[in-house]
Amino acid sequence: MTGAFLAIVGRDLRLAFRRGGDTGSVVAFFVITVTLFPFGVGPEPNLIARIAPGVLWVAALLAATLSLDRLFRADHEDGSLDLLALSPLPLEVLVLAKTLAHWLATGVPLLVATPLLALLLNLPLQGWGVLLAALALGTPSLSLLGAIGAALTLGVRRGGVLVALLVLPLAVPVLIFGVAAVDAALMGLPATTPLMALGGLLLAALVLAPWAAAAGVRLSLES
Amino acid sequence: MTGAFLAIVGRDLRLAFRRGGDTGSVVAFFVITVTLFPFGVGPEPNLIARIAPGVLWVAALLAATLSLDRLFRADHEDGSLDLLALSPLPLEVLVLAKTLAHWLATGVPLLVATPLLALLLNLPLQGWGVLLAALALGTPSLSLLGAIGAALTLGVRRGGVLVALLVLPLAVPVLIFGVAAVDAALMGLPATTPLMALGGLLLAALVLAPWAAAAGVRLSLES
Amino acid sequence: MVEGLACVRSERELFRDLSFRLGSGAALVLRGPNGAGKSSLLRVLAGLLPAAGGRVLWDGVDTTDRPGTFHRALCYVGHQDALKPTMTVAENLGFWAGLGGGGEVAPALRALGLAALASLPTGILSAGQRRRLNLARLVAAPSRLWLLDEPTVTLDSGALDRLTDLVRRHRDGGGIVVAATHADWNIGACDRLDLGAGP
Amino acid sequence: MVEGLACVRSERELFRDLSFRLGSGAALVLRGPNGAGKSSLLRVLAGLLPAAGGRVLWDGVDTTDRPGTFHRALCYVGHQDALKPTMTVAENLGFWAGLGGGGEVAPALRALGLAALASLPTGILSAGQRRRLNLARLVAAPSRLWLLDEPTVTLDSGALDRLTDLVRRHRDGGGIVVAATHADWNIGACDRLDLGAGP
């Protein structure tokens, strides 16, 4: 079972990193969205630094959600999902494997790109550590919640942005605590409470998401 | 020729408005992205009003760009693009028809949703007219520029967010003048210059985009 | 008419110096093992794939010079369906027929035995039903040259007979057919083109 | 063994009270016009589609009770390819073989005549080559029950012979085959199941 689990993670990672895969475009989307903001709100450094945590978090959330649409869709369209469902692995474990691969292929690169963007947005240095910690705790939750949306919209033709409508409301608590953690750090307060809340959300998502997403995948096989 | 042009516009509109189509989800994405920002930057009404034009423009840009990914991709994947290319219509006209349908199906609904969001973000009333005018001039340019990106990434497997990477830099001028127009109106200045610049950009896009996008489509047929 | 046609895909030459001429009522069946280049040849003929050498003439004119006229005379049925799952059967066919300057939908559906399904969403059709719908374009938008890529695939014997019949009548009316197939498909007297061994 | 199986799709009953039993070495060929429900029956047998009534037993156990064991004994080849265009031929097959607890890739590719293509990206294969690659799973991950949905489609005669041969040897080794097809495909003595008229 571990073998099959790792095989799926490996395959998805390979597909993501290969030419035209997800990783490159997710990071590009993240970077571009963030850099658009200074154009949108004007060049005042103070204002930009003030909204920096929010902008970073929203951009990360959008980048993760949008790339999630393909988490199961590509496999559904070419028939791979049928075969994956017929493998001896339970669907819940399959969902976990694919979500883990998604996070490794998109969440981690986002983390790597964040310091650069924090610099661009003049985020004060004392916020960086907490920002990274919060993203590290929050992005897996986003991947898991996104997996629910991606699975539930599978049967829908051209589900596309519908995923966003389903996932973003669920992701709002992650956003709130993520920003709260950074804001606390910027004001010199301890950020433990919001970080612990993020951890709690991650645990809840770990319990809930595989079940809900597996149910969605099972439903999609019927067509 | 007009008949074929209208037939394509009609078909794409029908697909977009139908259940699971683009229109609903694009508007939902727009609304949700905008509402996420206040979570990110905190509830201060002044700050939110200050960044409102930028947030609205960036969200509109993202919503338009992301839905553009499917402009040609769906037709490419199911072989429709082959047949469309074999119709007596020149490819440039085909591109225009599909882009027009895209704008009617997503750009116009965005315009309709904008006043509500402007209200939520406390945008002062004197900015509304110019905001709508600027969006009305800017979103067709976004659709046209997006068509270029969508066509060029067709050959690439899983282009997805790659479109965003190509289009967003091209769209930055639209963003800048669009925000400038609203800012001018908010400061009580006349917004004619940025609005005229937006009009100029639209003309340039109208000339450039069909040609470039048709070349991209032609390239994609070879695979 | 085809003159000295050549095709290169992923830097491998599939065929070279291919020349043939098809008069009205003629039929050409393409044969050859998997990967020989049948589908590629059909795409080159349609003008979807640029030829690496040679040219395709239609009524004596190079097809790349006047694509519009050629496209009006042409109907291509490829491996792919070109069907939108959310539109109904009649809507799908109606769109393609209208674009090809074609006629009515109902007789075409009847000709392929799809009349009962006209108002169903295309997404729920079975493989063979989708294939039939794709072939119904031949009837709905009449054209002189038919390019068919393995048209018989997934068809049941009834549908196969209908298709054979259509091809016969098309040729009797002066139409031209180029078809790739692996099955022994009897469409009457026809030329055969064997493309060399696959890779 | 199958007991009183029924299937309803888009609220139309495709079949009802279907019962049959396949011993080791048996083969069942599904026939019927387009839309009769052959593909649907195969998906119900595989457990991809829930049955509207009845049950599927494997070694005497309901397959929905112990899906893991059943899945290990099963290989399903559907209409779709399940191939990733950016991965190479060997990588694609290797992944599915590994997941099915299977063996080596090279002999399987050789068995379907794909050895020369092993390191090419799957995206550039022709229709028949993709089909062959999909069928190579049967060799790479041996399993007792084969469910084949129109496996012969787009195969050239050489590949068809290889497949027929594979099916013969599989049955000689005690394997079971259920296949849907429209072609006259001679796989030796076998049961035939005719599904009623389509819609």
Added chain:
Amino acid sequence: MSWWHRLASPTRFMSYSAWVLPIAGWLAAGCIGVGLALGLFASPADYQQGETVRIMYVHVPAAWMALFCYSAMAASSAGYLIWKQPLAELATRATAPVGACFTAIALVSGSLWGQPMWGTWWVWDARLTSALVLFFLYLGYMALAEAFDDPTRGGKAASILALVGFVNVPIVKFSVDWWNTLHQPASVVKLDGPAIDPAMLVPLLLMAAGFTFYAVAVVILRLRAMVLERKIQALQRQLAEAR
């Protein structure tokens, strides 16, 4: 068959719902009528807020109903997913637009109230935003349920979403306690009894009861329509097949 399955069989449902529907409808009309009359004319103006306090008699019950309807949807979704009870799925579907409307009413009346009270139509505080998110959840549910060609599959997918989205309900409810916000904390439903003048409490509770009866009536009406619609479709199909 358990009593629950028998109760929920479509024919049974059609017969008893024909009784319940008019009762609920009249009760709703009565409660809302009396509640409005008491609230608008008989109750005192607030010493702080003046006459604007009367928006409360719409706002607060609507906000309660928004939460209540979503909870009911989550419960019936669970009923559907666990006991495979088709009527439960229909009930979830029937409730969604009603709940969405109540949420919209709470949002609109709240922002109408906010203009005189806080000087702005909208602030991004925790209560208001989480109510907005609740509205989006309703929309997401409805979009998903309608997005499938096959209604039973749409129903299943949307039921899963409704269950998952239930986590937002406690967030809306307790947001005022967890974050300090502009919005009023709970003053009626509290452990140590309501902290509100009975002259205001009575019309408020009457309105709440009226809204609940109204919701029950509309849901039953929609359910009956859905059951009949499916019956018609089945008959049409039989007719088509007989031909």
